[in-house]
Amino acid sequence: MKKIWISIVVFLLCFCGIQSVKAATTDFGLKTSFTLDGDAKEFYIDDPGxxxxxxxxxxxxxxxxxxxSCGLNMKLQRMALNGNFYTLSSKNFSGSWLxxxxxxxxxxxxxxxxxILIESASNLxxxxHVKGFYGVGYYHFD
Structure with a gap:
């Protein structure tokens, strides 16, 4: 008798009482490959809305x-109404990152x-060589 009640409870929990929530994320959609031999490289992203x-x-x-020989400073920036860019996040990378x-x-x-602004730490x-993905990722519920 206990086995019947346990089976009914398990059935109800598995199929009737539990709902699932799914989420979807799209990864960065823009691909790049370049050689940073100057002062800076920048990528503009317009209106992700x-x-x-x-x-x-x-x-x-x-x-x-x-x-x-030196480090790279990578900044995520947002444009203000006056046209200036303000840094949201900044990271320094020295050496090779694979x-x-x-x-x-x-x-x-x-x-x-x-x-996205990439600057070299010094002029020397x-x-x-930098390659990879950048851009805006989107997170939404299905």
Missing amino acids: AVTADDYFLGYKFTIMNNS NLSAQDKKSIDPYHQYR CEPA
């Missing part, structure tokens, strides 16, 4: 190669312009 989502985040996943391990992500608001740096 064109895609409906519950949460937006700006970020990058880069592989940095041939960077033995397998998309140089990464950062910051939650942002839609309907603004953003940029050798050219560093």
Whole structure:
């Protein structure tokens, strides 16, 4: 008799009382590969609000190669109404970073312009090769 009641309870818990919530995330959609041999490189991202989502985040996943002489400073920035960019997040990377391990992500608001700014720490740096993904990721519930 106990086995019948346990079976009924398990059935009700598995199929009637538990609801699932699914979430979907799209990864950074823009791919790049460049050699940083000057002072800075910047990527502009316009209005991520064109895609409906519950949460937006700006970020990058880069592989940095041939960077033995100096560090790179990578900033996630937002444009203000006066046209100036303000830093949301800043990270310094020195040396080589393999397998998309140089990464950062910051939650942002839609309907603004953003940029990712990559600067070398000094003018005496050798050219560093950077490749990977950047852009806006979208998080929404299904």
